[in-house]
Amino acid sequence: MKPISHIAKTVPASGIRKFFDIVSQMDDVISLGVGEPDFVTPWRIREACIYSLEKGYTNYTSNYGLLELRKHISTYLNERWGLHYNPENQILVTVGVSEGLDLAMRAILNPGEEVLIPEPSYVSYKPCVLFAGGVPVPLGTTPESGFKVTPEQIAAAVTPRTKALLISYPSNPTGATISREELQAIVDVAREHDLFIISDEIYDRLTYEGHHTAVPELNGAYERTILLNGFSKAYAMTGWRIAYAASTPDVIEAMMKIHQYTMLCAPIMSQMAAIEAIKNCGRECDEMAEEYNRRRRLIVAGLNNIGLDCTIPGGAFYAFPSIKKTGLTSEEFSERLLFEEKVAVVPGNAFGECGEGYIRCSYATGIDQIKIALERMERFVENLGVEGRLKAAGRE
Ligand SMILES: Cc1ncc(COP(=O)(O)O)c(C=O)c1O
CATH class of the missing domain: 3.40.640.10 (Type I PLP-dependent aspartate aminotransferase-like (Major domain))
Structure with missing residues:
Protein backbone atom coordinates (compact mmCIF):
# COMPACT_ATOMS: atom_id res chain seq x y z
CA MET A 1 0.00 0.00 0.00
CA LYS A 2 1.24 3.46 -0.81
CA PRO A 3 1.56 5.74 2.25
CA ILE A 4 -1.09 8.26 3.19
CA SER A 5 -0.43 11.98 2.79
CA HIS A 6 2.68 13.17 4.59
CA ILE A 7 0.83 16.10 6.13
CA ALA A 8 -2.09 13.99 7.38
CA LYS A 9 0.38 11.57 8.86
CA THR A 10 2.57 14.06 10.69
CA VAL A 11 0.00 16.50 12.08
CA PRO A 12 -0.67 15.22 15.63
CA ALA A 13 -4.21 14.49 16.80
CA SER A 14 -5.54 17.10 19.24
CA GLY A 15 -4.09 16.73 22.75
CA ILE A 16 -7.48 17.69 24.13
CA ARG A 17 -9.27 14.73 22.56
CA LYS A 18 -6.74 12.23 23.89
CA PHE A 19 -7.46 13.45 27.39
CA PHE A 20 -11.20 13.32 27.01
CA ASP A 21 -11.19 9.80 25.74
CA ILE A 22 -9.68 8.86 29.11
CA VAL A 23 -12.16 11.05 31.01
CA SER A 24 -15.13 9.43 29.29
CA GLN A 25 -14.10 6.05 30.74
CA MET A 26 -14.02 7.34 34.35
CA ASP A 27 -16.79 7.93 36.92
CA ASP A 28 -17.25 10.94 39.17
CA VAL A 29 -14.88 13.19 37.22
CA ILE A 30 -15.47 16.94 37.38
CA SER A 31 -14.52 18.27 34.01
CA LEU A 32 -13.00 21.72 33.70
CA GLY A 33 -11.78 20.48 30.38
CA VAL A 34 -14.27 20.99 27.64
CA GLY A 35 -14.56 24.28 25.78
CA GLU A 36 -18.27 23.91 25.45
CA PRO A 37 -21.16 25.71 27.18
CA ASP A 38 -22.89 23.59 29.81
CA PHE A 39 -26.18 25.28 28.89
CA VAL A 40 -28.66 23.68 26.53
CA THR A 41 -29.46 25.79 23.45
CA PRO A 42 -32.25 28.25 24.46
CA TRP A 43 -35.68 26.74 23.90
CA ARG A 44 -36.91 29.27 21.34
CA ILE A 45 -33.96 28.38 19.08
CA ARG A 46 -34.71 24.66 19.34
CA GLU A 47 -38.38 25.39 18.73
CA ALA A 48 -37.58 27.35 15.56
CA CYS A 49 -35.71 24.33 14.25
CA ILE A 50 -38.55 21.93 15.12
CA TYR A 51 -41.04 24.25 13.44
CA SER A 52 -38.91 24.46 10.30
CA LEU A 53 -38.80 20.65 10.11
CA GLU A 54 -42.56 20.48 10.57
CA LYS A 55 -42.91 22.86 7.65
CA GLY A 56 -40.71 20.57 5.54
CA TYR A 57 -37.54 22.63 5.25
CA CYS A 281 -31.95 35.67 21.59
CA GLY A 282 -29.66 38.50 22.69
CA ARG A 283 -31.18 38.41 26.19
CA GLU A 284 -30.48 34.69 26.61
CA CYS A 285 -26.86 35.28 25.52
CA ASP A 286 -26.46 38.07 28.07
CA GLU A 287 -27.88 35.89 30.84
CA MET A 288 -25.44 33.08 30.05
CA ALA A 289 -22.57 35.58 29.91
CA GLU A 290 -23.54 36.91 33.37
CA GLU A 291 -23.42 33.41 34.78
CA TYR A 292 -19.98 32.78 33.22
CA ASN A 293 -18.80 36.03 34.74
CA ARG A 294 -19.85 34.91 38.25
CA ARG A 295 -17.97 31.64 37.75
CA ARG A 296 -14.94 33.47 36.38
CA ARG A 297 -14.50 35.45 39.56
CA LEU A 298 -14.99 32.37 41.71
CA ILE A 299 -12.52 30.15 39.88
CA VAL A 300 -9.79 32.77 39.53
CA ALA A 301 -9.98 33.65 43.23
CA GLY A 302 -9.97 29.93 44.11
CA LEU A 303 -6.94 29.13 41.93
CA ASN A 304 -4.93 32.03 43.30
CA ASN A 305 -5.89 30.98 46.81
CA ILE A 306 -4.47 27.51 46.17
CA GLY A 307 -1.28 29.18 45.00
CA LEU A 308 -1.75 28.56 41.28
CA ASP A 309 -1.14 32.07 39.97
CA CYS A 310 -3.84 33.12 37.57
CA THR A 311 -4.34 36.48 35.92
CA ILE A 312 -7.97 37.47 35.57
CA PRO A 313 -9.17 36.59 32.07
CA GLY A 314 -11.17 39.35 30.39
CA GLY A 315 -13.25 37.02 28.23
CA ALA A 316 -14.21 33.54 26.93
CA PHE A 317 -14.73 30.88 29.62
CA TYR A 318 -11.22 29.76 30.48
CA ALA A 319 -8.76 30.40 33.31
CA PHE A 320 -5.10 29.67 32.51
CA PRO A 321 -3.18 29.38 35.79
CA SER A 322 0.52 28.68 36.13
CA ILE A 323 1.47 25.35 37.70
CA LYS A 324 5.19 26.08 37.50
CA LYS A 325 5.64 26.24 41.28
CA THR A 326 4.61 22.61 41.62
CA GLY A 327 7.64 21.48 39.62
CA LEU A 328 5.43 19.25 37.45
CA THR A 329 5.01 19.55 33.71
CA SER A 330 1.55 20.49 32.44
CA GLU A 331 0.92 16.92 31.35
CA GLU A 332 2.12 15.41 34.62
CA PHE A 333 -0.01 17.84 36.59
CA SER A 334 -3.12 17.20 34.48
CA GLU A 335 -2.72 13.43 34.43
CA ARG A 336 -2.10 13.15 38.18
CA LEU A 337 -4.93 15.54 38.99
CA LEU A 338 -7.23 13.39 36.89
CA PHE A 339 -6.21 10.06 38.36
CA GLU A 340 -5.69 11.18 41.97
CA GLU A 341 -8.52 13.70 42.40
CA LYS A 342 -10.76 13.15 39.40
CA VAL A 343 -10.63 16.68 38.05
CA ALA A 344 -10.06 17.07 34.32
CA VAL A 345 -8.18 20.09 32.99
CA VAL A 346 -6.20 20.51 29.76
CA PRO A 347 -2.39 20.69 29.83
CA GLY A 348 -1.24 24.07 28.54
CA ASN A 349 1.21 22.58 26.06
CA ALA A 350 -1.78 21.37 23.99
CA PHE A 351 -2.02 25.03 22.88
CA GLY A 352 1.60 25.52 21.83
CA GLU A 353 5.03 25.23 23.37
CA CYS A 354 4.72 28.42 25.41
CA GLY A 355 1.66 26.90 27.11
CA GLU A 356 3.98 24.57 29.03
CA GLY A 357 3.78 25.36 32.75
CA TYR A 358 0.05 26.21 32.57
CA ILE A 359 -3.26 24.38 32.58
CA ARG A 360 -6.54 25.42 31.02
CA CYS A 361 -9.55 25.29 33.33
CA SER A 362 -12.87 25.83 31.63
CA TYR A 363 -15.57 27.43 33.74
CA ALA A 364 -18.36 26.36 31.42
CA THR A 365 -19.36 24.16 34.38
CA GLY A 366 -21.85 24.84 37.20
CA ILE A 367 -20.73 26.83 40.26
CA ASP A 368 -21.24 23.85 42.64
CA GLN A 369 -19.02 21.68 40.47
CA ILE A 370 -16.38 24.40 40.28
CA LYS A 371 -16.36 24.66 44.09
CA ILE A 372 -15.81 20.91 44.47
CA ALA A 373 -13.14 20.94 41.76
CA LEU A 374 -11.30 23.71 43.62
CA GLU A 375 -11.42 21.73 46.87
CA ARG A 376 -10.01 18.70 45.10
CA MET A 377 -7.29 20.76 43.42
CA GLU A 378 -6.30 22.27 46.76
CA ARG A 379 -5.97 18.81 48.29
CA PHE A 380 -3.98 17.66 45.26
CA VAL A 381 -1.52 20.54 45.52
CA GLU A 382 -1.15 20.00 49.27
CA ASN A 383 -0.50 16.30 48.77
CA LEU A 384 2.20 17.12 46.25
CA GLY A 385 4.11 18.43 49.20
CA VAL A 386 4.62 21.75 47.54
CA GLU A 387 2.63 23.61 50.16
CA GLY A 388 5.84 24.74 51.78
CA ARG A 389 7.15 26.00 48.48
CA LEU A 390 3.94 27.82 47.63
CA LYS A 391 3.96 29.44 51.06
CA ALA A 392 7.60 30.31 50.72
CA ALA A 393 6.61 32.03 47.48
CA GLY A 394 4.47 34.38 49.55
CA ARG A 395 1.10 32.64 49.77
CA GLU A 396 -0.08 32.02 53.32
C1 LIG B 1 -11.16 30.10 19.41
C2 LIG B 1 -12.07 29.09 18.80
N1 LIG B 1 -12.33 29.15 17.49
C3 LIG B 1 -13.14 28.25 16.89
C4 LIG B 1 -13.71 27.21 17.60
C5 LIG B 1 -14.60 26.24 16.88
O1 LIG B 1 -15.90 26.73 16.85
P1 LIG B 1 -17.08 26.08 16.03
O2 LIG B 1 -17.88 25.26 16.98
O3 LIG B 1 -17.87 27.25 15.51
O4 LIG B 1 -16.49 25.28 14.93
C6 LIG B 1 -13.48 27.11 18.98
C7 LIG B 1 -14.05 26.00 19.76
O5 LIG B 1 -13.63 25.68 20.86
C8 LIG B 1 -12.63 28.07 19.59
O6 LIG B 1 -12.37 28.03 20.90
Whole structure:
Protein backbone atom coordinates (compact mmCIF):
# COMPACT_ATOMS: atom_id res chain seq x y z
CA MET A 1 0.00 0.00 0.00
CA LYS A 2 1.24 3.46 -0.81
CA PRO A 3 1.56 5.74 2.25
CA ILE A 4 -1.09 8.26 3.19
CA SER A 5 -0.43 11.98 2.79
CA HIS A 6 2.68 13.17 4.59
CA ILE A 7 0.83 16.10 6.13
CA ALA A 8 -2.09 13.99 7.38
CA LYS A 9 0.38 11.57 8.86
CA THR A 10 2.57 14.06 10.69
CA VAL A 11 0.00 16.50 12.08
CA PRO A 12 -0.67 15.22 15.63
CA ALA A 13 -4.21 14.49 16.80
CA SER A 14 -5.54 17.10 19.24
CA GLY A 15 -4.09 16.73 22.75
CA ILE A 16 -7.48 17.69 24.13
CA ARG A 17 -9.27 14.73 22.56
CA LYS A 18 -6.74 12.23 23.89
CA PHE A 19 -7.46 13.45 27.39
CA PHE A 20 -11.20 13.32 27.01
CA ASP A 21 -11.19 9.80 25.74
CA ILE A 22 -9.68 8.86 29.11
CA VAL A 23 -12.16 11.05 31.01
CA SER A 24 -15.13 9.43 29.29
CA GLN A 25 -14.10 6.05 30.74
CA MET A 26 -14.02 7.34 34.35
CA ASP A 27 -16.79 7.93 36.92
CA ASP A 28 -17.25 10.94 39.17
CA VAL A 29 -14.88 13.19 37.22
CA ILE A 30 -15.47 16.94 37.38
CA SER A 31 -14.52 18.27 34.01
CA LEU A 32 -13.00 21.72 33.70
CA GLY A 33 -11.78 20.48 30.38
CA VAL A 34 -14.27 20.99 27.64
CA GLY A 35 -14.56 24.28 25.78
CA GLU A 36 -18.27 23.91 25.45
CA PRO A 37 -21.16 25.71 27.18
CA ASP A 38 -22.89 23.59 29.81
CA PHE A 39 -26.18 25.28 28.89
CA VAL A 40 -28.66 23.68 26.53
CA THR A 41 -29.46 25.79 23.45
CA PRO A 42 -32.25 28.25 24.46
CA TRP A 43 -35.68 26.74 23.90
CA ARG A 44 -36.91 29.27 21.34
CA ILE A 45 -33.96 28.38 19.08
CA ARG A 46 -34.71 24.66 19.34
CA GLU A 47 -38.38 25.39 18.73
CA ALA A 48 -37.58 27.35 15.56
CA CYS A 49 -35.71 24.33 14.25
CA ILE A 50 -38.55 21.93 15.12
CA TYR A 51 -41.04 24.25 13.44
CA SER A 52 -38.91 24.46 10.30
CA LEU A 53 -38.80 20.65 10.11
CA GLU A 54 -42.56 20.48 10.57
CA LYS A 55 -42.91 22.86 7.65
CA GLY A 56 -40.71 20.57 5.54
CA TYR A 57 -37.54 22.63 5.25
CA THR A 58 -35.15 19.77 4.55
CA ASN A 59 -33.46 20.87 1.34
CA TYR A 60 -30.08 22.30 0.28
CA THR A 61 -29.77 26.07 0.51
CA SER A 62 -27.71 28.53 -1.54
CA ASN A 63 -24.01 27.77 -1.17
CA TYR A 64 -23.64 31.12 0.57
CA GLY A 65 -26.37 30.16 3.06
CA LEU A 66 -29.99 31.32 3.32
CA LEU A 67 -30.22 34.93 2.20
CA GLU A 68 -32.52 35.69 5.14
CA LEU A 69 -29.82 34.51 7.58
CA ARG A 70 -27.10 36.47 5.75
CA LYS A 71 -29.28 39.59 5.94
CA HIS A 72 -29.69 39.15 9.69
CA ILE A 73 -25.94 38.60 10.11
CA SER A 74 -25.27 41.74 8.08
CA THR A 75 -27.71 43.75 10.21
CA TYR A 76 -26.22 42.35 13.40
CA LEU A 77 -22.67 43.30 12.37
CA ASN A 78 -23.90 46.74 11.45
CA GLU A 79 -25.87 47.37 14.63
CA ARG A 80 -23.14 46.05 16.90
CA TRP A 81 -20.06 47.54 15.28
CA GLY A 82 -21.20 49.79 12.44
CA LEU A 83 -19.78 47.37 9.86
CA HIS A 84 -21.15 47.18 6.31
CA TYR A 85 -21.13 43.77 4.67
CA ASN A 86 -23.33 43.15 1.66
CA PRO A 87 -25.40 40.01 2.44
CA GLU A 88 -25.39 39.09 -1.28
CA ASN A 89 -21.64 38.60 -1.66
CA GLN A 90 -19.74 39.42 1.53
CA ILE A 91 -21.11 36.87 3.97
CA LEU A 92 -20.74 33.10 3.83
CA VAL A 93 -22.56 30.78 6.22
CA THR A 94 -20.17 28.02 7.32
CA VAL A 95 -20.29 24.75 9.23
CA GLY A 96 -18.79 26.16 12.41
CA VAL A 97 -15.94 28.62 12.70
CA SER A 98 -13.90 25.45 12.26
CA GLU A 99 -14.90 25.30 8.61
CA GLY A 100 -14.46 29.06 8.27
CA LEU A 101 -10.84 28.74 9.41
CA ASP A 102 -10.14 25.97 6.94
CA LEU A 103 -11.78 27.86 4.06
CA ALA A 104 -9.96 31.08 4.93
CA MET A 105 -6.58 29.34 4.84
CA ARG A 106 -7.26 27.48 1.63
CA ALA A 107 -8.64 30.61 -0.01
CA ILE A 108 -5.60 32.80 0.66
CA LEU A 109 -2.53 30.55 0.93
CA ASN A 110 -0.17 29.35 -1.77
CA PRO A 111 2.20 26.50 -0.83
CA GLY A 112 4.93 27.62 1.57
CA GLU A 113 3.33 30.91 2.60
CA GLU A 114 3.51 31.73 6.28
CA VAL A 115 0.80 32.55 8.80
CA LEU A 116 1.70 34.22 12.09
CA ILE A 117 -0.14 32.68 15.03
CA PRO A 118 0.11 34.15 18.55
CA GLU A 119 0.29 31.33 21.07
CA PRO A 120 -1.01 29.76 23.28
CA SER A 121 -3.72 29.33 20.66
CA TYR A 122 -6.77 27.29 19.79
CA VAL A 123 -5.72 23.81 18.74
CA SER A 124 -6.94 23.85 15.14
CA TYR A 125 -5.03 26.92 13.93
CA LYS A 126 -1.71 25.27 13.11
CA PRO A 127 -3.23 22.15 11.50
CA CYS A 128 -5.52 24.32 9.33
CA VAL A 129 -2.49 26.20 8.00
CA LEU A 130 -0.58 22.96 7.39
CA PHE A 131 -3.50 21.26 5.63
CA ALA A 132 -3.70 24.29 3.31
CA GLY A 133 -0.01 23.87 2.40
CA GLY A 134 1.09 26.86 4.48
CA VAL A 135 3.65 27.26 7.24
CA PRO A 136 2.46 28.22 10.73
CA VAL A 137 4.79 30.62 12.55
CA PRO A 138 4.06 30.66 16.30
CA LEU A 139 4.54 33.86 18.29
CA GLY A 140 4.80 32.98 21.98
CA THR A 141 3.11 35.19 24.56
CA THR A 142 3.34 35.28 28.37
CA PRO A 143 1.25 36.47 31.34
CA GLU A 144 3.58 39.49 31.61
CA SER A 145 2.13 40.81 28.34
CA GLY A 146 -1.35 39.62 29.38
CA PHE A 147 -0.96 36.81 26.79
CA LYS A 148 -1.25 39.44 24.06
CA VAL A 149 0.91 39.54 20.96
CA THR A 150 2.76 42.81 20.44
CA PRO A 151 3.22 44.77 17.19
CA GLU A 152 7.00 44.42 17.66
CA GLN A 153 6.74 40.62 17.79
CA ILE A 154 4.72 40.59 14.59
CA ALA A 155 7.08 42.96 12.76
CA ALA A 156 10.10 40.87 13.81
CA ALA A 157 8.52 37.65 12.49
CA VAL A 158 7.52 38.97 9.06
CA THR A 159 9.41 37.50 6.08
CA PRO A 160 8.80 37.88 2.33
CA ARG A 161 6.66 34.72 2.59
CA THR A 162 4.36 36.00 5.36
CA LYS A 163 0.79 36.11 4.10
CA ALA A 164 -1.45 36.46 7.11
CA LEU A 165 -1.85 37.03 10.80
CA LEU A 166 -4.40 34.92 12.67
CA ILE A 167 -5.68 36.49 15.88
CA SER A 168 -8.42 35.66 18.32
CA TYR A 169 -9.54 37.88 21.19
CA PRO A 170 -11.03 36.91 23.61
CA SER A 171 -8.60 34.02 23.49
CA ASN A 172 -8.93 30.31 23.89
CA PRO A 173 -7.10 29.10 26.05
CA THR A 174 -5.99 32.18 28.02
CA GLY A 175 -9.18 34.28 28.09
CA ALA A 176 -7.03 37.29 27.13
CA THR A 177 -8.78 40.33 25.71
CA ILE A 178 -7.17 43.32 24.04
CA SER A 179 -7.87 47.05 23.97
CA ARG A 180 -8.88 48.95 20.88
CA GLU A 181 -5.59 50.87 20.87
CA GLU A 182 -3.49 47.69 21.13
CA LEU A 183 -5.50 46.09 18.35
CA GLN A 184 -5.08 49.18 16.15
CA ALA A 185 -1.30 48.99 16.59
CA ILE A 186 -1.43 45.35 15.43
CA VAL A 187 -3.55 46.30 12.42
CA ASP A 188 -1.04 49.04 11.57
CA VAL A 189 1.78 46.49 11.36
CA ALA A 190 -0.36 44.16 9.27
CA ARG A 191 -1.10 47.07 6.93
CA GLU A 192 2.53 48.07 6.72
CA HIS A 193 3.46 44.53 5.62
CA ASP A 194 0.31 44.01 3.57
CA LEU A 195 -0.90 40.98 5.52
CA PHE A 196 -4.33 39.43 5.63
CA ILE A 197 -5.82 39.38 9.12
CA ILE A 198 -7.95 36.40 10.01
CA SER A 199 -9.86 37.36 13.13
CA ASP A 200 -11.63 34.58 15.02
CA GLU A 201 -14.10 36.46 17.22
CA ILE A 202 -16.14 33.49 18.39
CA TYR A 203 -16.01 34.68 22.03
CA ASP A 204 -16.95 38.31 21.29
CA ARG A 205 -20.13 38.20 23.39
CA LEU A 206 -18.25 36.67 26.30
CA THR A 207 -16.28 39.81 27.10
CA TYR A 208 -16.50 40.76 30.77
CA GLU A 209 -14.16 43.72 31.00
CA GLY A 210 -14.64 46.67 28.66
CA HIS A 211 -16.11 46.32 25.17
CA HIS A 212 -15.16 43.93 22.42
CA THR A 213 -13.68 45.61 19.36
CA ALA A 214 -14.30 43.88 16.04
CA VAL A 215 -11.07 43.97 14.01
CA PRO A 216 -12.66 45.23 10.75
CA GLU A 217 -13.88 48.35 12.60
CA LEU A 218 -10.32 49.60 12.89
CA ASN A 219 -8.53 51.95 10.49
CA GLY A 220 -7.10 50.09 7.52
CA ALA A 221 -8.47 46.72 8.66
CA TYR A 222 -11.71 46.16 6.75
CA GLU A 223 -10.23 45.40 3.33
CA ARG A 224 -7.65 42.93 4.67
CA THR A 225 -9.70 41.13 7.35
CA ILE A 226 -11.58 37.86 7.24
CA LEU A 227 -13.94 38.05 10.21
CA LEU A 228 -15.01 34.67 11.58
CA ASN A 229 -17.76 34.29 14.12
CA GLY A 230 -20.45 31.81 15.02
CA PHE A 231 -23.21 30.57 17.23
CA SER A 232 -21.46 27.75 19.14
CA LYS A 233 -20.34 29.62 22.25
CA ALA A 234 -22.55 32.69 22.69
CA TYR A 235 -25.82 30.87 21.94
CA ALA A 236 -24.77 27.46 23.35
CA MET A 237 -25.12 25.89 19.89
CA THR A 238 -21.95 23.80 19.53
CA GLY A 239 -23.71 20.75 18.08
CA TRP A 240 -25.57 22.75 15.43
CA ARG A 241 -22.35 23.50 13.54
CA ILE A 242 -23.27 26.95 12.35
CA ALA A 243 -21.15 30.07 11.88
CA TYR A 244 -20.21 32.69 9.31
CA ALA A 245 -17.37 34.50 7.58
CA ALA A 246 -17.48 38.14 6.46
CA SER A 247 -14.93 39.77 4.18
CA THR A 248 -14.43 41.40 0.78
CA PRO A 249 -16.38 39.94 -2.17
CA ASP A 250 -13.20 38.44 -3.69
CA VAL A 251 -12.22 36.56 -0.56
CA ILE A 252 -15.77 35.41 0.17
CA GLU A 253 -16.15 34.16 -3.40
CA ALA A 254 -12.91 32.15 -3.11
CA MET A 255 -14.05 30.69 0.22
CA MET A 256 -17.50 29.98 -1.21
CA LYS A 257 -15.98 27.98 -4.10
CA ILE A 258 -14.15 25.66 -1.73
CA HIS A 259 -17.24 25.37 0.47
CA GLN A 260 -19.40 24.70 -2.60
CA TYR A 261 -17.36 21.73 -3.74
CA THR A 262 -16.59 20.27 -0.33
CA MET A 263 -19.55 21.09 1.94
CA LEU A 264 -22.20 22.46 -0.41
CA CYS A 265 -24.05 24.30 2.36
CA ALA A 266 -24.61 24.37 6.12
CA PRO A 267 -27.59 22.25 7.25
CA ILE A 268 -30.82 24.13 6.62
CA MET A 269 -32.28 23.29 10.05
CA SER A 270 -29.25 24.87 11.75
CA GLN A 271 -29.57 27.92 9.51
CA MET A 272 -33.25 28.24 10.47
CA ALA A 273 -32.31 27.99 14.14
CA ALA A 274 -29.56 30.57 13.68
CA ILE A 275 -32.07 33.07 12.26
CA GLU A 276 -34.08 32.81 15.48
CA ALA A 277 -30.91 33.06 17.57
CA ILE A 278 -29.53 36.19 15.95
CA LYS A 279 -32.93 37.88 15.70
CA ASN A 280 -34.38 37.20 19.11
CA CYS A 281 -31.95 35.67 21.59
CA GLY A 282 -29.66 38.50 22.69
CA ARG A 283 -31.18 38.41 26.19
CA GLU A 284 -30.48 34.69 26.61
CA CYS A 285 -26.86 35.28 25.52
CA ASP A 286 -26.46 38.07 28.07
CA GLU A 287 -27.88 35.89 30.84
CA MET A 288 -25.44 33.08 30.05
CA ALA A 289 -22.57 35.58 29.91
CA GLU A 290 -23.54 36.91 33.37
CA GLU A 291 -23.42 33.41 34.78
CA TYR A 292 -19.98 32.78 33.22
CA ASN A 293 -18.80 36.03 34.74
CA ARG A 294 -19.85 34.91 38.25
CA ARG A 295 -17.97 31.64 37.75
CA ARG A 296 -14.94 33.47 36.38
CA ARG A 297 -14.50 35.45 39.56
CA LEU A 298 -14.99 32.37 41.71
CA ILE A 299 -12.52 30.15 39.88
CA VAL A 300 -9.79 32.77 39.53
CA ALA A 301 -9.98 33.65 43.23
CA GLY A 302 -9.97 29.93 44.11
CA LEU A 303 -6.94 29.13 41.93
CA ASN A 304 -4.93 32.03 43.30
CA ASN A 305 -5.89 30.98 46.81
CA ILE A 306 -4.47 27.51 46.17
CA GLY A 307 -1.28 29.18 45.00
CA LEU A 308 -1.75 28.56 41.28
CA ASP A 309 -1.14 32.07 39.97
CA CYS A 310 -3.84 33.12 37.57
CA THR A 311 -4.34 36.48 35.92
CA ILE A 312 -7.97 37.47 35.57
CA PRO A 313 -9.17 36.59 32.07
CA GLY A 314 -11.17 39.35 30.39
CA GLY A 315 -13.25 37.02 28.23
CA ALA A 316 -14.21 33.54 26.93
CA PHE A 317 -14.73 30.88 29.62
CA TYR A 318 -11.22 29.76 30.48
CA ALA A 319 -8.76 30.40 33.31
CA PHE A 320 -5.10 29.67 32.51
CA PRO A 321 -3.18 29.38 35.79
CA SER A 322 0.52 28.68 36.13
CA ILE A 323 1.47 25.35 37.70
CA LYS A 324 5.19 26.08 37.50
CA LYS A 325 5.64 26.24 41.28
CA THR A 326 4.61 22.61 41.62
CA GLY A 327 7.64 21.48 39.62
CA LEU A 328 5.43 19.25 37.45
CA THR A 329 5.01 19.55 33.71
CA SER A 330 1.55 20.49 32.44
CA GLU A 331 0.92 16.92 31.35
CA GLU A 332 2.12 15.41 34.62
CA PHE A 333 -0.01 17.84 36.59
CA SER A 334 -3.12 17.20 34.48
CA GLU A 335 -2.72 13.43 34.43
CA ARG A 336 -2.10 13.15 38.18
CA LEU A 337 -4.93 15.54 38.99
CA LEU A 338 -7.23 13.39 36.89
CA PHE A 339 -6.21 10.06 38.36
CA GLU A 340 -5.69 11.18 41.97
CA GLU A 341 -8.52 13.70 42.40
CA LYS A 342 -10.76 13.15 39.40
CA VAL A 343 -10.63 16.68 38.05
CA ALA A 344 -10.06 17.07 34.32
CA VAL A 345 -8.18 20.09 32.99
CA VAL A 346 -6.20 20.51 29.76
CA PRO A 347 -2.39 20.69 29.83
CA GLY A 348 -1.24 24.07 28.54
CA ASN A 349 1.21 22.58 26.06
CA ALA A 350 -1.78 21.37 23.99
CA PHE A 351 -2.02 25.03 22.88
CA GLY A 352 1.60 25.52 21.83
CA GLU A 353 5.03 25.23 23.37
CA CYS A 354 4.72 28.42 25.41
CA GLY A 355 1.66 26.90 27.11
CA GLU A 356 3.98 24.57 29.03
CA GLY A 357 3.78 25.36 32.75
CA TYR A 358 0.05 26.21 32.57
CA ILE A 359 -3.26 24.38 32.58
CA ARG A 360 -6.54 25.42 31.02
CA CYS A 361 -9.55 25.29 33.33
CA SER A 362 -12.87 25.83 31.63
CA TYR A 363 -15.57 27.43 33.74
CA ALA A 364 -18.36 26.36 31.42
CA THR A 365 -19.36 24.16 34.38
CA GLY A 366 -21.85 24.84 37.20
CA ILE A 367 -20.73 26.83 40.26
CA ASP A 368 -21.24 23.85 42.64
CA GLN A 369 -19.02 21.68 40.47
CA ILE A 370 -16.38 24.40 40.28
CA LYS A 371 -16.36 24.66 44.09
CA ILE A 372 -15.81 20.91 44.47
CA ALA A 373 -13.14 20.94 41.76
CA LEU A 374 -11.30 23.71 43.62
CA GLU A 375 -11.42 21.73 46.87
CA ARG A 376 -10.01 18.70 45.10
CA MET A 377 -7.29 20.76 43.42
CA GLU A 378 -6.30 22.27 46.76
CA ARG A 379 -5.97 18.81 48.29
CA PHE A 380 -3.98 17.66 45.26
CA VAL A 381 -1.52 20.54 45.52
CA GLU A 382 -1.15 20.00 49.27
CA ASN A 383 -0.50 16.30 48.77
CA LEU A 384 2.20 17.12 46.25
CA GLY A 385 4.11 18.43 49.20
CA VAL A 386 4.62 21.75 47.54
CA GLU A 387 2.63 23.61 50.16
CA GLY A 388 5.84 24.74 51.78
CA ARG A 389 7.15 26.00 48.48
CA LEU A 390 3.94 27.82 47.63
CA LYS A 391 3.96 29.44 51.06
CA ALA A 392 7.60 30.31 50.72
CA ALA A 393 6.61 32.03 47.48
CA GLY A 394 4.47 34.38 49.55
CA ARG A 395 1.10 32.64 49.77
CA GLU A 396 -0.08 32.02 53.32
C1 LIG B 1 -11.16 30.10 19.41
C2 LIG B 1 -12.07 29.09 18.80
N1 LIG B 1 -12.33 29.15 17.49
C3 LIG B 1 -13.14 28.25 16.89
C4 LIG B 1 -13.71 27.21 17.60
C5 LIG B 1 -14.60 26.24 16.88
O1 LIG B 1 -15.90 26.73 16.85
P1 LIG B 1 -17.08 26.08 16.03
O2 LIG B 1 -17.88 25.26 16.98
O3 LIG B 1 -17.87 27.25 15.51
O4 LIG B 1 -16.49 25.28 14.93
C6 LIG B 1 -13.48 27.11 18.98
C7 LIG B 1 -14.05 26.00 19.76
O5 LIG B 1 -13.63 25.68 20.86
C8 LIG B 1 -12.63 28.07 19.59
O6 LIG B 1 -12.37 28.03 20.90
